[in-house]
Amino acid sequence: MLETLPKDFKPSILTKSSLFIRDMDLLKKFEEAEVGITITSLNDWKNFEPGSSPTTDRINALRKAHDSGLKTYVFLGPVLPYITDNSFDELMSKISFVDRIMVDRLNIKSGNWPRIRAVVQENYHDVFKLFSEAVFENDNYYNLFKLRIKRIWKDTELCF
Numbered sequence: 357m358l359e360t361l362p363k364d365f366k367p368s369i370l371t372k373s374s375l376f377i378r379d380m381d382l383l384k385k386f387e388e389a390e391v392g393i394t395i396t397s398l399n400d401w402k403n404f405e406p407g408s409s410p411t412t413d414r415i416n417a418l419r420k421a422h423d424s425g426l427k428t429y430v431f432l433g434p435v436l437p438y439i440t441d442n443s444f445d446e447l448m449s450k451i452s453f454v455d456r457i458m459v460d461r462l463n464i465k466s467g468n469w470p471r472i473r474a475v476v477q478e479n480y481h482d483v484f485k486l487f488s489e490a491v492f493e494n495d496n497y498y499n500l501f502k503l504r505i506k507r508i509w510k511d512t513e514l515c516f
Contacts, residue, residue, distance in 0.1 A: 433460030
C-alpha cells in the first residue's frame with residue numbers, strides 16, 4: 357500500500373492518545389512524518405480531557421517517537437487561564453525535546469461554558485474569578501502567557 361502513495365505524502369498525527377507509538381514503524385517509512393500531542397494541563401488531564409491518555413504517557417510516547425527520528429510537536433491548547441500555567445515550568449521542561457509547539461487560547465463556544473464552568477468551580481474554585489475574567493473580559497492574561505511562551509519557544513505558532 358505504501359508504494360501507491362505519492363512521494364511527497366507527509367502524514368501528520370495530532371492526538372490525545374499515546375497509542376500512536378504502536379504505528380511508529382509505519383510512520384518511519386515516510387520521509388517527513390510528524391506526530392503531535394495535545395496538552396491542556398500537565399496535572400489535570402482527567403477533568404479537561406476525559407478518555408484521553410494521561411499527559412505523562414503522551415509525553416513519554418512522543419519522546420520515543422522523537423528519539424526514533426520522527427518530527428514531533430505539542431499543541432498546547434486550549435490554554436486554561438491559571439490552570440495550564442499552574443505547572444508551566446515543569447511542562448516546558450518535559451516537552452523541551454519537541455521540534456515545535458503550537459499554542460491556542462480557550463474559546464468559549466457551542467455551549468461548552470456550562471461544563472467548563474462546573475469543572476473549574478469544583479476543582480479550581482480559588483482561581484475561578486480570575487479564570488472567568490481572563491476568558492470573558494479580555495484581560496492581559498493571554499498577552500502575558502504569550503510572552504512566557506515566546507521566551508522559551510522563539511518559533512512558536514501562537515493562535516491567540
